[in-house]
Structure formats: C-alpha cells, structure tokens
Amino acid sequence: MPPPPLITSLPPPHFPFPPPQEAYLPEDPNVRTSKLLVIGHRGCGMNILHSSDSRFKFMKENSILSFNAAAKFPVDFIEFDVQVTKDGCPVIFHDCLILTEEKGVIVEKRVTELMLEEFLSYGPQHDPRKVGKPLFRRTVDGGVYEWKVENDAPLCTLQEAFEKVEHSVGFNVELKFDDLLVYEEEQLSQMIQQVLQVVEMNAKGRPIIYSSFIPDAAQLVKKLQSTYPVFFLTNGGSKIYPDIRRNSLEEAINVCMVGGLNGIVAEVTSILRNPAAVDKIRIAGLSLITYGQLNNLPEVVYVQRLLGIEGVIVDLVQEITEAVSSTIPSEQEEGSREQQMDVKARTKPNLSQKRDCFLMNGEQVCSQNISLSSHIDNIIQLYQCK
Template sequence: YLRILLPSEVIAVVGSCETLGSWCPQKAVPLQQSEDDGTIWKKTITVPAGVETKYRYFTGFFLESKNAGGPCQVIVNKWETHQLPRSLNTSLNICYLADGIECVDSGWLTFQTEIRLRLHYSVKPPVSITKMKFKKSRFRLKLMLEGIEEEDDEESPSSFHKMTTTLEISMISDGGYKSRHSQPECGYALEPTQWTEYSIHTMDPDNLELIFEFFEEDLSEKVVQGDVHPGHVGTACLLSSSFVESGKDNGIVTLPIMSRNSRQTIGKVRVDYLVIRPIQGFQCDMQQSFSKHWRKRRPLDVGHRGAGSTHAAKHHKIRENTIASFLSAASHGAAYVEFDVHLSKDFVPIVYHDLTCCISTKKKNDKHSMELFEVPVKDLTFDQLQLLKHICTLIAVNNVLLQIFQAVPEHVGFNIELKWISQMKDGSWDANLSTYFNMNQFLDVILTCVLQNAGKRRIIFSCFDPDVCAMVRRKQNKYPVLFLTQGVSDIYPQLMDIRCQTTQIAMSFAQSEDILGISAHAEDLLRNMDSITVAQSKGLVVFCWGDDNNDHENRRRLREQGINGLIYDRYSLFNQAFCSLVRILFCVTVCRSHSDNIKGYAFSLNFLTHIQFPPRFFRTIQCLMRNTFHIIINKAMGFPVLFLQIVLILSLSSLSQLFKPLWL
C-alpha cells in the first residue's frame, strides 16, 4: 500500500479524464493532507457525468519548475499498478477496485537522475592499501552525501523546492540480497563474493560531494586516541561533476584514500559508477503497467530469432531475424519471437545478431582476389549497412525495428534482446569491442521506438548486461525485463562481472532490481533443475535459452519442472512435424470410417494438406495433444477417431476465436 515516507512527499491521483490528467503524471492532481490526524488525503474535483472514470493513486513530489512559469515537475515514487485500475461511476455514485487486487510498484525516472556507485571484486579488490600499518586490515565503508552550495542558491528567482536526495544500499551475492535505506555508524564490510552498490536519487546530479569513510574491520582498537569513531582510518572524496566532465555515464574512477590525522594517502579505492537519466523526448503515462505482471499459464514457446538461428544451417530457406522468419514462427504457434536489437552509427534501431559484419574488398593489384574485413556494426550508418553484400538482405527494409512492428501481427509478442558488449574473465571483450555507445543514449533511442509503436503487443526486454537491465527498469514503467544469464557453462567463457557468473547471483540481482525475472542457460538449468523452483519461490519468472532447448526431451523435462518460457530454434520444423502427425492420423481415421467411400478419403486428404491452422488454435491443440498422445498410441483406432474429428471441427478458422481467451 501507499505510504508517505519522505519530507514534502504527497499522495496524488491520475486518471482517464482530462481533470485527472488523462493518465499523464505531469497533469495529475495532488491531494491535500487533512489537518486533523494527517491520515486522510482529499481533494474536490469535477469529473464528466455519465462516464466511468478510471484512476490510480501514487506518491511522489510536485516540484516547481527551474524556469519561472514552467510546468510542474512530478516525481513518482510509488504507484498503483493493478491491471484493472480503480473506477468511479458517477451514475451509481460508487468508487471501486474492479478485481479487488491491489498492486503497488516503484516509480520510474521522470526528471530525477540516479547515480550508482559500486564496489566489487569482479576484476580485483576495490580497496588497495599502501601504508604498511593497514596492509592486513579489512575495511568497512560508509558513504556520506553532501550538496555543494552555490552562491546564488538562495537568491536566484529560478530556485525551486528540491526533492529530498535519497540513498539506498544494496548487497548482492549467491546467497541473496539485502537492501537498506540507512547505514550502520561504521558502514558495511566488503566481501569478495558480494556486489555492494549505493544508489542516489537526486534532482541535482552534477552538484554532489560523495564521501567514502573507511573504518577498520576490528573496531575495538582506536586508531586515533580519543576518536569518537573507533577504527576510522581515512576518507575518499568524489565529485559528481567529474562524471559530466568525463562525458561518460558509466566507467571506473580511482580515488586516493586520505588519512584522518595527516595529509598522507594510505591507499586508493576503485569505484565503478553508473548514471541513469530519464528518457529524453518521451514521457511514460500511467494507464497500464506490465513490469511485474505475469499471469500463471502453461510454458510459452518463443521462436529464437524468429524461426531459428540459420548461421549453422545454410540450407534453411528462411533467414534468421527477418520478417519472414518471425511470420513463420508465428504461423506455427509461437507466442513470442525473440530477436536482437542494436543501433547503426546514425542511431537507427536494427534487428541483427552479431556485433560485427564482414566487408569484402578487391585487392589493389589483383582484381580477382577479395579480402574480408570485420567491421563493427556500430561504426556503419544504416545506408552503409544496406550496401553490404553480406547483410543487405538482412538489414534492407526487413530489419529496421520500426518496420518489424508494422509487418508482424500484433498478437505475436516480442522478446527484445538489447545487444551490448560483455567482458570475459580473461579481460577480452565481445568482438574485441571495449567501447560502445553511451548507454543512456543507446537505450533512449530503442525504448522510444518500442513505446511509440508497440500498441497492444506483448513486449519483454532482456539483456546479458545487468546495467542495461537496471536502466530499462528505471527508464520506463510499462514493459517487463528479464536478466539473461549463462550461469556456469562449459560452452561459453566466464564473464568478468560477478553478477553474471552464476544463476544464483542472477536471481539475487533480479530481486534487487525488482525486475520480472531471469532468462537462464539451459545447460545450467538442466544440471540443476531445482533452480527453477527456487527462482519462482522468490517471485521470479524463469525463461530458458540455449541449444539444449532444441532437444525435445530437454524441453519436456523443463516444462514438467514448471519453466515459464522456452526459447529455441526451428520452431516451424518441430511444429510442422506435429501438424503432419495430426493430418496423417485424421486421414487414417477418415479412411477407416469411409472405407466404402473413396471420395470422402480424397476430400479429407486434400483439405488437411492445404489447411493452415490458426496460431491460437494450434497452440491449444498442441497442449491437448501432449496430454493425450499416449492414449492415441495405446488405443489406436478407438479414442483417436472422436478426438481427431473434434480437431477438424475446431480447426475451422471461423471457430478459432473460441480459443482467444485461453491465451490472452
């Protein structure tokens, strides 16, 4: 439920009518706290008569604009996200919550900025001590926030009521996660297997002084005689303005640790930072959110890169990550199609798997010889990509994200993998790319395209980079996020980031970031099937990817274990085989039933050879067949006759709408 936790925070209401802002948080109506006991918030408004008004409550800040006369800046801290919003029926004079289920979720970044400082052992210990006295010491750290006052702060006419700058501490490990809004007097200890993260929400991201206080682990001995803080050995200071000066929203800074009682340095601390900014040029509304919504259902089938990866199967007629591939998977019953999205040099969102492509050029002195050069996709404009022989059929028209939204039917969900570079444990990088786009700019372009064109389509975002997952969760309020993880693998090299190294710590990360769940590697899940149950007991949705999913027996085991979604190749081939089985069995039964009527058999064979099952019908029958196939085999020509006659009747496209409620 909604509670007021911070100074100047208020309760507000936003809704479907113009008076309530038409779902726009910037036009929402703040309520006034009663003067009696302060537990009642109220406001008198006028709404249209005879029309049912939908609305939601939220808590947040209403800040005056920095510019005189400018619009109010609204910060959403918590808001109601139940699928059916509250309703106000003026004709019946009642207010109600449609299904009685109340859900509250955290807000997203509207005008504020989030700064994250991380201390971890992914590459090496974050604290390095040079002073011999502390060489063998273990340290506890505490982060202090200070605002840098400017001379004209109080006198400027553009000064505005500031949002309270908040600090949250998260500690993530294989064993779980902890989240705190306060710190012990002497801070928290650093652990080799733990990811420690400080998250700061502020309206003034370029004007903060961030001070790390260092304490010895053994607090019984006073380092400085008479010190009020036993064990306090030093301080390291970081100015947030340095992020702006560097021009990077993520990176690593090394700070000197200054001794408490002298001007000497006793060591240095390595701080990993990330700056998350609101989407530029787009505002999310509050009409509906699926960020944490997942309805219980049978496992979803997701077509990997559409109908499947074709790099290893050159004979495959339909190329991966194309509209034809997505349509093929959808026509054979895939609930979702999965594909990779990244940007060209001129910031056009494209659907393409690899981070690099090959350019063939003729040698200067030999017209008949060709030479191949591997070039990062990010270094080529969209027009240049269209000219490449290798991928012109992949990127020309068919692989622009916008046109895929327009060409693929809306009932087909999109599992959009956001392509980002990863660093291996040995220090190498994906495709030898150690630098990439500005993460905020990269995501703003792709998220804006999706939010503007998705309509009613189901969308799931996923990425192997945990920072990208965190950013997507904080930048928008509508679609869910899955953290892609390979876990412990014999196939792929171990990643540098400790949050990526095991399925267990991936679960802890997903919980810490409050995202929908994880998309784990089949190799790791098949090795430890209990991971699925453990993750789901923590409120996480679990998808599964990898070549092992292409094996029918593996998919059966994962389904029995309760997996939420399966991403695999050759979706059309697997289901064409199933479809052929249905047709053959039916033809046999019809032939048996009409042994004296050759025309009946011929009609049945011709009809079932050309019929194309509607996707909704197909998925429903497929589920039924899994449960009854053993009966068909054992009973031979008994039960199957009746069952397959039902199959024919229900396959008529005019009746396919009967199954719509079963999958929505």
C-alpha cells in the same frame, strides 16, 4: 543533443507473466496451470552456416521474412537482437561486427559505428536494381563463412518489424551489447532510450519483453520504463566473464532482485544441471525462460514444462510448436487436479516414434528413446551436456 525523455507508461493488460505476488507454487511439480510460452529464436531460428542441417540455413535470421514465417505457427513471441546505429536508429542484427568482402579481403565493422544507410547496404536489397555488399559471418572458432541461406532477405530496423510483422505475435527485444566493451551509464542510457522510444511509438498493444545479458543495461531498462517486463539473460556459468554478476544463476537472481526485474532467461543446460534453481527463482517471485540448442528437442521442452518453466526460446519453431500442441495440455484442457493428471497420462509423448537431430558444438546429436520419468541427470548425460 539532450537525451530522450523518461518513458513511464502504465502496464498494458496483456502482461505476459503473473506479477510476483501471484507466483504459483504447486504442491505437485507435475501439475501446472500456466501456459508454456514458445518463443521463436531470431524469428524462425538462427543461422548456423557451417551446419550440415539445412534447417539452420533455410531462412535469414532476424529478418521480416523469418519473423512472419514464425508467426504462422502458434508461437507467443519472436526473439530478436537490437543494436543502435551511429545515427541513432535501432536495427535488428545479432553480431556486434558485420563482415563483407572487398577486393578479396574480409573487412569487418562494428554495427554501432555504422550509419543506418551503410548498415542497410549489406546483403539483399529491397530495390531489385541495387546490389548489396556480400555478407559474411565469423564463427566462434574464427572461421569465416559467406552468409548464404535458401531464403534470403534484407536487413531491417526495429521500426520495420513493428510495421511489417504480424501483430498477433509478441516481441522479445534483446538489447545487444559487445561483451568486449565497457559501457558508461550515459552511453547505455542513450542507446536504450532510442530503443524505448521506437517501442513506445509503435507497440500499439503488442506484447513486449525486454532482455539483456548486460546487468547494468537490464536494470536501466527497468528504471527507464514501467510498461513492459524486463528479463536478465544468463548462461548460468558455462562461460566466465569479468563481471561476476553474469557467472551463475544465483548471481542472476541477485541482479533481478536488486534491479526489480521480472525474470531470468537462462541457458537450458544450466537449469537441467541444477533443477533446484527453478524453485529458487520462483520463490524469488521471478519468471523463468530458457534458451539453447537443447530446446530444439521436444522431450527436453516437455521436461521443462514439468519443472514449471514458463517459456522456451527455440530454433525449430514448426517442430517444437507441433510437439507442444500434441504433448502438453492446453489451458482449456487443464481443469481439476484429477483431470490434469489424466491429461498428462494421455499426452505423455511416445519418444520412440521419432529420432530427431540437431547440431550442438559443431556435432550432430540425435535424440533416442528415453524415459521422462528417469532422473534428469540421465537426460543431460544422454545429450552430451556434461
């Protein structure tokens, strides 16, 4: 079967980030005029099945239910993971392997080796007369947990997301590939173009961002379409890969410059450890978004706003959108330099009012009363990131 045609539409008017030639470099890093984007991670947050925090088991991640729940809050985008089934259908699922139990034994299959019908047979079913296969998940340390959440939902396709999710919210489409496999360009191209076709046919003005951890995939997305911005995902070196392009923020900048990408999505601790990288990224004409569990803490999000980061991907959508609304001035509030500094003084959060907790590396971590004016290294040390 010949590959789908090259998609080369014109950029839409809602391009969510300024083009490189309009990159804003203020004299005072505390004064920003661009909006801080809040992006819901896998909808209303990822599932951590072994967590003692019920918020990470409240709603099925990467589901229509979770996407629409996130859209009820003032989020700009929802982020989700897209893979392509064996019969060419883009589906939304994070893990490369899908697990079930058969006769008391855990059986795992690669998502990309399943036909669509089999993929959708896992978990809750739309038809109440049908019983889906029990769904399990393997943790990084090898533990296996039954995928039980308070509000469960069926698995879904990318097309369903376009059809059933509130249209006002943008989509951050992460193209998911297996880190353990090496992909030929032809193979990548076929899968990517199957995703692009669904987006092209269904976006209808919805803001879209593409992203991927695989350098060749991100660059290929940019090559195959010119409609939407493409970001390169990186953990900034916290884990080392055979492909050196994945192992530092400096390499991430190079990937973007070589491929003409629009920005970087970096793990937040890599930025907090190296805040000077923010200016390097902006000078390169690139936008910067962060992800990671530290983004579930309002004070960490606030610090990133002061650093000039354009967006944050978060799990605790309600908590962070409320914090952003109450502590970060809106575009309407921002005016002259004097007005901006006055707003900043009025809205600086009183961090002693709340003690928030989240799970990091399997351990409960709580925020404490800190001063945002202190050196950023103190914040990293406080949250056990060193």
